């Protein structure tokens with residue numbers, strides 16, 4: 193069989209993910225794997241139509257497409273996202289239709305599931321049949337049992353394709369809106385009380401999104417700045433070179449406007465409102481580029497304490513995966529999401545009211561300094577970073593290590609002297625069967641007692 197490999201890493205042949213494909217290729221020599229470095233060469237693909245067409249021709253001649261993509265900021269790298277957009281923009285969907293698709297990503301398992309949801313949904317939107325997904329830790333291939341597991345995955349994937357097995361569809365097709373939002377004039381009445389509101393948009397002027405932004409920004413009496421990332425000088429996407437790891441100095445430093453913009457505008461804002469149109473099942477590739485480039489902050493919560501909101505044109509309610517990504521982005525940073533406003537209600541007056549309320553609520557939350565506690569998305573995500581920065585990634589991400597130490601982010605149990613002492617006492621006590629039984633019976637009362645005490649005395 194012939195498998196077309198869409199390699200999404202900007203590192204091309206140096207991609208970690210690609211090594212997993214090469215291993216499969218080596219162990220299944222009867223099949224042909226043709227690799228296309230769409231992540232590495234997306235600029236050329238964008239400019240050179242014949243090059244793009246040659247990739248699409250190869251897909252057309254294949255039995256299946258294997259997405260081999262690293263995790264970048266909850267999803268695929270912006271370069272890979274752009275390639276996916278081009279497939280639709282250039283009407284190349286038919287080359288994928290009816291074929292099988294499979295996914296291999298590598299990552300540290302920080303939101304690998306949201307990238308996988310995206311890639312499966314995209315494959316299904318392209319009319320492909322899903323033959324499986326594999327999400328190893330980036331270094332798994334070093335271990336014998338994990339290599340064996342990879343080959344078992346490959347065996348099943350190839351069998352599904354070869355036998356043309358029927359497969360299930362996981363994600364429902366998206367239903368487009370088709371509503372024109374017509375805002376009524378805003379009151380310019382919300383006083384941000386000296387706080388800065390930054391409205392970041394891709395396409396701040398056109399369509400429903402442009403109208404929503406005008407209405408929202410017009411609600412403020414002062415203090416609001418609208419910046420269009422389409423006009424921001426971003427020379428390219430994150431290259432994955434990790435030059436930022438030691439001191440947060442990006443490879444692009446001094447050569448485009450992104451880092452200064454991020455430091456001057458984004459970091460200094462009290463409220464950041466992200467605005468975009470849904471393109472396939474995420475925002476635009478340009479938005480993805482903006483988020484990926486933010487990686488020069490490596491794993492530090494640089495937007496901590498900020499108020500955030502999202503103004504989105506498109507079917508967000510049909511894409512819970514995207515909502516999860518945006519929520520997780522805010523939560524792991526210890527930022528507060530005030531709301532998501534979309535044009536899905538298809539009612540201009542209702543949207544007017546939601547946007548005005550959003551302006552008021554943002555300012556209220558900023559005044560109160562409220563950040564809602566992170567749930568599983570933020571708490572779980574932070575623990576992955578904490579463990580890996582403390583451990584195997586410390587050398588590479590030295591700036592993170594310094595920050596985590598200085599800011600108490602290494603909240604491991606071994607530093608908790610009180611817990612260690614308490615565990616020791618209680619373990620000793622419960623080694624006595626009578627005492628163990630007694631404690632078992634009073635567990636509920638004993639657990640709540642200190643909390644009750646706080647409620648009664650504070």
Ligand SMILES: Cc1cc2nc3c(=O)[nH]c(=O)nc-3n(C[C@H](O)[C@H](O)[C@H](O)COP(=O)(O)O)c2cc1C
Pocket residue numbers: 201202203206207208209210261262263264265266267298299300301302303304330430431432433434484487
């Ligand atoms: C900009 C950037 C963003 C990343 N984002 C994530 C992420 O969200 N989740 C994760 O688990 N790993 C993340 N990683 C780690 C990569 O997924 C991992 O190193 C991967 O193996 C790189 O594969 P590649 O060499 O094929 O590009 C990120 C790495 C970079 C450079």
